Amino acid sequence: MTIADTQAHLEALQHHLADLLREVQTVIVGQDDVLRGIVTCLLAGGHGLLEGVPGLGKTLMIRTLAAAVDLSFARIQFTPDLMPADIVGTSVLVDRPGGGRELAFQPGPIFNHIVLADEINRATPKTQSALLEAMAEGQVTAAGKTRALPEPFLVLATQNPLEMEGTYPLPEAQLDRFLFKIDVPFPGERELLAILDRTTGTRSAAARPVLDAPTLLEMRRFVRAVPVVPSVAEYVVRVLRATHPDDVRATDLVKRYVRFGGSPRGAQAVLLAARIRCVMDGRKSPSIDDVRAVAPSALRHRVILNFEGEAEGIAIDKVIAQVLTSVPADADRSRS
Template sequence: MSTENPAAQWQDVQDRVAAIRQETARVIVGQDVIVEHLLTALLCKGHCLLVGVPGLAKTLLISTLGRILGLKFRRIQFTPDLMPTDIVGSEILHQGEDGSRQFRFAAGPIFANLILADEINRTPPKTQAALLEAMQEKQVTVGGETRPLEEPFTVFATQNPIEHEGTYPLPEAQLDRFFFELRIDYPSLAEEQEIVARTTGRGTPQASTLLDAAGVLALQDATTEVPLPDSVVQSILQLVHSTRPGSELADKEVNHYVAFGAGPRASQCLARAARALALLRGQPAASIQEVRDLALPVLRHRVIPNYNATGEGITSDDIVAKLAAAL
């Protein structure tokens, strides 16, 4: 936001954000917090893991965001027989008109701006690793040649929490690469009534395109310039360190119920996300409230409960929520 008129640019950013949220609400009923967190991740160039039962409009939500933001959207259905080349692409032998033969690269669906990795835990670890490498490095290597992925590049992966047969759960080290883990819940009675009214008539609302890839990159750049006060940084560090058993900031419950706490990546994610959420809310700077609101999606998959917690029904959400409330 470093222009000759920062105030005008700030207002332009706010107008764009408000238009995106309004347009999303035309198609998606409810899920306001989920939409806010998905936009936060996009502004931070972060990837999300969405956990929810089938039928909660996860695909519709992500494809709608892609349409509104003018991004190239691809959906990859993960299955047990999916191969890494089905994601990143492969070298194909091509025969020319003169009879010559040469290998040509056929790009896979990973070459897009917004990827929906549907039911990521249904594919074997080898194929999961191909996607996670692209997420981390923002590039793929096929046939000895490294090819960069288009910017912006974000992966939203989904998991079904109720089916475990035939699945390959993501290891904690791979889960840590996801910026957020979001839990999508059922709509309320009033929201479901509105969903039925909107989707069972002659026509359903269609989102309009408001931005393009360059516009999204500009918003991502604007996010990094939102002030992050020292007091907020200290709150982030206090929260993350308090999740680590054995730390001087860990309380008795953490030492009793937690096997492994969050690493430094959690502090980085909280700092970036607090800036982005402040921008989405029209705040001049990030505050401790943004840190509290983001604690669960950032930390729930990075705090690993031990056997004591499992035996007593204590979840990572319970632990993180209590620590965040104490800030």
């Protein structure tokens, strides 16, 4: 691909992203950082975990995004009595055209492009694990056969940080399957007024399709081809290693409060998200600032606090912020 071709692809991608965000924002008020995080997951082909109190529009945001990208959408409400077959599907008896009956597979809601796993921590671990193969491999095994899921495929899960009674916290192995953990903040006064204006009057807005699946898959291929200078990739590695308490670069907070640091998937998530962030801003290669901007969302669910950290209520974002501040961008200074 020539420089001219690269520039043309970059401008086209920016145009598509601007149209997508503008269309979603006809329905969703504010939450720009959250929207960028979800779009990053969409472009990366990675899954997202959204955490926020009820009533912030998480479900509406995801449904609107699916409509704007013209992708099929399914919402699964996770409850303690939800079974794995309710997600992946099951075999049912159907009538044959010529008489008699036979078993036929009835696909579950997982066979959609975008799947919203609402309150994912309310289902049992057995049901939660039904998502693992789908999230990791893009396929499910049901009724004795392995079935491919549609492309593109994206799981966006939500959980409520307040009501922990009767929930089943996701295990570390399943948390690691999510590219991002996105905190959904409470809206400010101006945003609340805009929400009231849009939702309590006679007007109603709905997103129209501005992007299709083939274009999205082409955009995914382009962002993965964005070049990364070695110094940026090396910085990502140093940051990841510094989240481990036994590493020489570990900060005071990491040594005292962290049980396990980020996994290699964390480094992959940081670098891929940094690529996407630079493309969103119209740049051709990610910088250290891009890495620092996306690292909290990529690592906050992968860095695990120890008992002391949990007991003292240490904010994981504070730990990651200290790591990003302490790890120098210059590899030579890091070794000195």
